[in-house]
Structure formats: structure tokens, C-alpha cells
Amino acid sequence: MKLNNINGNYRVIVVGAGHAGCEAAMACAEMRLQTLLVTLNVDFIAKMSCNPAIGGIAKGQLVREIDAMGGVMGIITDLAGLQFKMLNRSRGPAVWSPRAQCDKVLYSLLMSKLLQTKKMLNILQSEVKRILVKNNITYGIQLITGEVIHSEVVIVTTGTFLNGIIYLGESYFNGGRFNEKSSTLLSRSLLDDCGLHLDRFKTTTPPRVNSYSINYSKLNSQLGDTDPTPFSHHTNVLSWRKNLKQLPCWLTYTNEKTHKLIKDNIHLSSINIGKVSSKSPRYCPAIEEKIERYPDKESHRIFIEPEGYTSNEMYLNGLYTGFPFYLQKQIVNSIVGLEQASIIRYGYAIEYDYVNPIQLDSTLEARTTKGLFLGGQINGTTGYEEAAAQGFMAGVNAGLSILGKDKIILSRSKAYIGVLIDDITHKGMNEPYRMFTSRAEFRLSIRSDNADLRLMDIGHSINLISDKMYKKFQKYKTTLKQLYINDKFYIKKNYVVRPWSLNKVQEELNIYKKYEGYIKIQENTIKKLQKNEQKKIPEYFNYNEINSLSSESKQILNKIKPKTLGEASRLKSITASDVAIINIYIEKFQREKIIKKQ
Ligand SMILES: Cc1cc2nc3c(=O)[nH]c(=O)nc-3n(C[C@H](O)[C@H](O)[C@H](O)COP(=O)(O)OP(=O)(O)OC[C@H]3O[C@@H](n4cnc5c(N)ncnc54)[C@H](O)[C@@H]3O)c2cc1C
Known part of the structure; x- marks a missing residue:
């Protein structure tokens, strides 16, 4: 039964039930707040x-990491997925990335149902x-109705909604x-009460077409894996595979006719008529941006993807656009298979306000306002x-701060999530940030297959991974270790530790042995970096006294006040020589402190 909130006060308020908000709210409720x-x-x-x-490249790794710590995206994806594929299978395991096409209505319904069952939410x-x-x-929120609700922390996850403007031609x-x-x-x-500076970004979405109007006989089908891998450690692989009914996706291409239509009418796109002036994601551009950027390319791939088991809508992946509706129709109909x-x-296209995350610390708490966390x-x-x-990390850290426990900052060598949060809170951005394997310098060690080995301890320590699950995980880890030391180690016939089957044990061992040499080199580099990473910068360190630092560097260091040398080294515009100089001054500062004490 749900707890009744008698006095209208909460410990946590999450604003926005998108993908970030759902994880944040679930994590806090699971932490019994x-x-x-x-x-x-x-x-x-x-x-x-x-x-x-x-999922998808580098994004699949993020989902497996969230799952290993007790988040919910992987669980819902396994239940709502209609096609599963391990991308990059032909390349090394470091870049294998799980991806699932989902039934979007089912996804939303299942997440909603899960949230509704949570006792503390x-x-x-x-x-x-x-x-x-x-x-x-922060001490709470005010609703549009005037109602005030108090809380100890507020987590804002409002996506593309802040001052959103939609453009259609x-x-x-x-x-x-x-x-x-x-x-x-x-x-x-956020501007007036919280002192946060806001900026503008934009993004686009493609048209959806009726499946019955597509000529599939002209298209190549794209099938899911025959032995699909689920995202979640909580999914029972065998029964899941048995019940999974996968749907195909399809592939087609833009052509000369499409490109001519786009080039002749480029001035009519909302992206180009000066209305949408902000930056869009470089790696997910509108088709008109692609044609302008790569004038010599004769065609671009368009994946035609189902939106659900019971829906006839097909998503045209690659045909993101800001063109007016009548041109969208002509562009779509110029493509093979889509003529009718x-x-x-x-x-x-949509343009919206965002908060440059350089204004947040590594736990996603606003530097300007205690108790205010932002995610998504x-x-x-x-x-x-x-x-x-x-959303997950903001929820976990907000919860830990209420409970008076140490907050969690994942390092770049531990998780893609660490890379993501480190990048955005230290370097900020001038275009929408998406994850790539190339952003993770330790990608050989932080793979999708070993997210559990890297992060399940953390999930268990914050009570988001149950004791029952953790016990099985321990058994898996012990078996792995024993087999690594002695490959003749006898595994009892009754070894059943779902989801860590014997196949999984063997696969993990094979991957580790294959890359052992490289992984060891990477581990040594991580150890060396950690020395610097952890070197503390004294709280009242005066950067203005260091003449050899540029005024730009001083400005950023004074603003962010990095806690460690590692954190300083990753700040935008801080060079290796700046770090070396700061290091010398930290040692000088400490020597002088010792002398003063004597
Ligand atoms: C047109 C469009 C195109 C996109 N294209 C891409 C793409 O090409 N590639 C890609 O990776 N991603 C794309 N996205 C982005 C993707 O949808 C988001 O990254 C993702 O949904 C962000 O999740 P979120 O939880 O941060 O926010 P959202 O999913 O946007 O959720 C925000 C939530 O906040 C709620 N909310 C907002 N304001 C308030 C308020 N004042 N009070 C209470 N609740 C509030 C909303 O109701 C909503 O539930 C696109 C999004 C849009 C809209």
C-alpha cells in the first residue's frame, strides 16, 4: 500500500517524468525517501x-551501467523491445553495443505502471x-495553481520543454x-531564483509514415539477432528469448531526386531561414544539414523502423527535418519504397533552453543552489x-545527500556514466552532447559485458540491488576468479546463477584473456592518473597569485573551484602546463603551511 503524504511535505521532488525523471524518482523511492x-x-x-x-553505440553501455546499479531503463526495454541487436559484433568487445527497437506506447505504459507501484513515490x-x-x-516548488510543496531536494529534469518553440518550415x-x-x-x-544561466539548443525529428503505404518489395530487411542479449541483469534470458517476437526494420536510401529537392528548397527549411539559430547535434543532423555538409555524397541511408506491435507508424530514421509539410511529402515520396x-x-525542429552543466558539480547539484539537482x-x-x-545519478546523489552519506562520483575509468558527467560538468558544451565510444579513453576496460563487474557493488551499497541478486553476483564473481586462476577448476553441475549462466562465465573469461595485456597497461595508466586525480587542491587556493596562468584559466578555475588536480586538468581551456604549474604551487602552499605550523 502507498504511504499517504499527510502534511504535503516530501523529502524529494522530481520535476518531469521523462527518461531522466523516471530514473531519479525510482532511485529516491527505492532509497526509502x-x-x-x-x-x-x-x-x-x-x-x-x-x-x-x-541503446546503440556507447548508449547501450550507459543502459547496462544504469541497470547494474539498480536503475530501470534496461528492465523496461527488455519488456517493450521488438527488435534486439548487438551492434559492432564484427569488431572487438570494447565497442559491442546493445540496441533495441521498442514499442513506444508499451514502453511508456510499463514505466508508468512501475512508478505507480512504488510505495514511497x-x-x-x-x-x-x-x-x-x-x-x-532550495526548499520546494510552487505549482501553476499556486500550491506550494516543500522538500529537502528538488531534481529538475524538464527535457526540451523550457521555452520550447516548434518549427515546421x-x-x-x-x-x-x-x-x-x-x-x-x-x-x-531557474534564472531569477536559482541564478542559473540558460542557453539555447535545437534538435529535429523525422516524419512517420503509414506502414501500409510502403512498398516493402523494393527494400532490404534488417533483422534482429537470432540469439538476442537482454539489457537487464534481472531478465530471465531463456524465457525472455522464448517469448520475444521480433519485428524487422528496413533500409532504403536518399537519391539524386531527393537531394535536388532539398538543395532547391533549402531556403525554406526552418533550420536555414534564420529562425532556428541555435546549435543542433552534429551527429544527428537534419537531412538538409547533411546534404549541405556532404555535397559530394550521392545518397544517405534511411532506416525504416516500426514504432510498435500494434501501430502502423514507421519511423524514418535519418530523415530528420525542419522543412514545411508539403516539401516533407515530396522528399519522402522521392525515396525508393516510399513513392506512395x-x-x-x-x-x-524544436528549439529550447538548456542549462550549461558547467554550472553543476560532479554530483549534478547546482553550484548556485544547494539541494537543486539537474539531469537529462x-x-x-x-x-x-x-x-x-x-537522472539516475542525480537521484542517487540527491538521496545520499539527504541521508547524510557520501555522494557517488563515478570516475572516467569506471564507467561511461563517469565520462558523461565529467565531460559535461567540466567542459560544458557548444552543441548538444551525445555519448560515443571515442569519448571514453578506457573503453577497453569499461565494456557493455562487464558493467556488472564494475558497478554492481555500488548498486548494492546504496540498496538499489537486492541482497538476493547480489548473492548470485558474488557467486558469479567467485567462479570467474577461480576459473581465471585455474582453468581446470571444476564447476559443479548444479551451477545455476541466473542471469550469469555458464556461457556468460566463459564469454567473460575469454574476453578478459584476449585483452589481458592491453587491459593491464590501461590499469597501470589508470593507477598513475589516479595519483594526480586525487591530489587535493586546498580550499582557499589563490589562483590569482599565479602569474603564469592566463586570465582565462584563472577565471575558469575561480569559477569552478576544482577539488582535485584531476578535476582541474579536465576543465575547458586548462592546459597540461597549467596543471603542472598548479601542482608546483600546491606543493609550495603545503610547504609554507608546514613551515608556518613549526
Ligand atoms: C523533436 C525532438 C527531436 C529529438 N531528436 C532526438 C534525436 O535525434 N536523438 C536523440 O538522441 N534524442 C532526440 N530527442 C531527445 C530525446 O527525446 C531526449 O533526449 C530525451 O527524451 C530527454 O529525456 P529527459 O528526461 O531529459 O526529458 P523529456 O523526455 O523531454 O521529459 C521531460 C519531462 O518534463 C516534463 N516537464 C517539463 N516542464 C515541466 C514543468 N514545468 N513541470 C512539470 N513537468 C514538466 C514533461 O512533461 C516531460 O515529461 C529529441 C526530442 C525532441 C522533442
């Missing part, structure tokens, strides 16, 4: 605003208009997503997985 999740429309919980797919449909702050500490109107209102008052409050395709939803697309990232990873 009374949590309120406020969202604009409860029918759209965990809505997939764009592509109904989870209440959900409320409303708009948050203000974050309440006194003496730079020359037309534009307010909206956080198509047919959903944008959030303007909260933007103002009828559009169910038009693509559009509001932090300038793009993608469901990036959002969920931040």
Missing part, C-alpha cells in the same frame, strides 16, 4: 519523443512554475513537444540513455 514526481501530462510518462529505440500531474530558494538553498509555435505545451515560467525561475508513402506525423536534456545532452544516466 518519500518522493513526489510532478509532470505536465501523466499519459506521457517516459515518452519516446523521437526514435523509439534504446507519488505522481502528480501539474506544471511546476517556481523552484523555491532561500539563502541559496516557416510556421512556428510554442511547445515542449508536438501538441504539448512548453514550460516558460520555470525557465524564468503517406505521412501520419510530420517531422519538426535540460543539461544540454541529447538522447534517452544520456538523460536516464544523469
